[in-house]
Amino acid sequence: MSEPQIIDTKMHGLDGITGAFLFKGERTALVETGPKSSVNNVMAGLESAAVDRLDLLIVTHIHLDHAGAAGTLARKFPEATVVVHPVGAPHLIDPAKLWASATRIYGDDMERFWGGIDPIPPDRIRTIADGEAIDLGSRTLTAIETPGHAGHHHAYLDSETGIVLVGDALGVSPRGIAAFRPATPPPEFNLETCLASIEKIRRLGAAAIWMTHFGPACVSVDDACTQAKEALQEWARWVESARTSSRDLDEVTDAVRAAAREASEGKLTAQDADRMEMTTSYRMNVSGYMRYFDKREKAAS
Ligand SMILES: [Zn+2]
Known part of the structure; x- marks a missing residue:
């Protein structure tokens, strides 16, 4: 194998x-x-x-x-x-x-x-298409429709090893950093579809999760899915709470950065914090959440 x-x-x-x-x-x-x-x-x-x-x-x-x-x-x-x-x-x-x-x-x-x-x-x-397999001879890679990070997104399940390559569906966890940061860029990020895609991945029966950013997750499939979901929900709470007092992207980003550092990211070395930031930045993530909440608000009114 x-x-x-x-x-x-x-x-x-x-x-x-x-x-x-x-x-x-x-x-x-x-x-x-x-x-x-x-x-x-x-x-x-x-x-x-x-x-x-x-x-x-x-x-x-x-x-x-x-x-x-x-x-x-x-x-x-x-x-x-x-x-x-x-x-x-x-x-x-x-x-x-x-x-x-x-x-x-x-x-x-x-x-x-x-x-x-x-x-x-x-x-x-x-x-x-979703569920379609690519034949590599001794193994197949099956496309799994997993939107949320983007409106279009596939994970790929390897028949030989059971590894599922999840792209950005679970966010990012650069090598050597045992934490997940959501990856929520504008304009298409959607919290609900993101969460649903993670549940879809959890139910695949995969042996391991490999992320594009970066490589094998340091925890089990189940724990990776749970932690990625919690991170998405935690960021949503931070953005929502900051957004009640300001709709300014810089101000909300500052508030979320402070909350994230207080919660756990403050423990990262300066170098690792920089690697995380260069993978998916606070500002880009907050911008994606802001846009998502704006759309949800508009749809409700
Ligand atoms: Zn990416």
């Missing part, structure tokens, strides 16, 4: 925050690509794993830290098919909207953080 190999993309020059997962076999697949800005690290990882042919490039969703290098890798491996959720596919074919949407979050840091994004020809893309 062979576990997938983790390639550290060293996103933003940091270790253990964003992974890509290599399945070598009859057909070779890479799940997640990291951003284009760190594609050379992925290429080096593939080289040291003696990969000269990639059949499949699979992404859990199209955010730039997961799929940003897909177009670049598709050019380097012309035989590879890119597998993506049907909602994500048009944005990999024409990434202009995806880039513009990320620019609203990252502004002037776009180029430095992400390094651009190469479009993918439509005939190189295969869309995949």
Whole structure:
């Protein structure tokens, strides 16, 4: 039974925050690509794993830290098919909207953080539905629809090891940090669907949870699901409470940062706090929650 190999993309020059997962076999697949800005690290990882042919490039969703290098890798491996959720596919074919949407979050840091994004020809893309399996020969990877972090998002269950690659469905837990931070970016983050997706993952009967940020969860499937849910709910309480006295993003972010540090994140080393922040920042998470609460309020009125 062979576990997938983790390639550290060293996103933003940091270790253990964003992974890509290599399945070598009859057909070779890479799940997640990291951003284009760190594609050379992925290429080096593939080289040291003696990969000269990639059949499949699979992404859990199209955010730039997961799929940003897909177009670049598709050019380097012309035989590879890119597998993506049907909602994500048009944005990999024409990434202009995806880039513009990320620019609203990252502004002037776009180029430095992400390094651009190469479009993918439509005939190189295969869309995949919930429950559909990708055949790698000796094993299959089954797509599990798990929205919430984004409106479109798949986890992937490996038939051979029982490992479920959960993308960002459970949030983030960078290597060496035994805590979950939710990953709740605007504009699509939805708390209810996020919580439902975590329950769906809990019920898969998976042997282990592997996160894109980063690698094997340090606790059991059940505990990981429980802790990820608690983190989502705790952040929701912090944002909701701060939001009653201010609708200013900076002020709410300050309040949530203070609450998170008081609760547990204050115990992180400065370096680990920075790695966590560079994976999914307080400001981005709060912005996602604010937008979610605004939409809920509007729907209720
Ligand atoms: Zn991510």
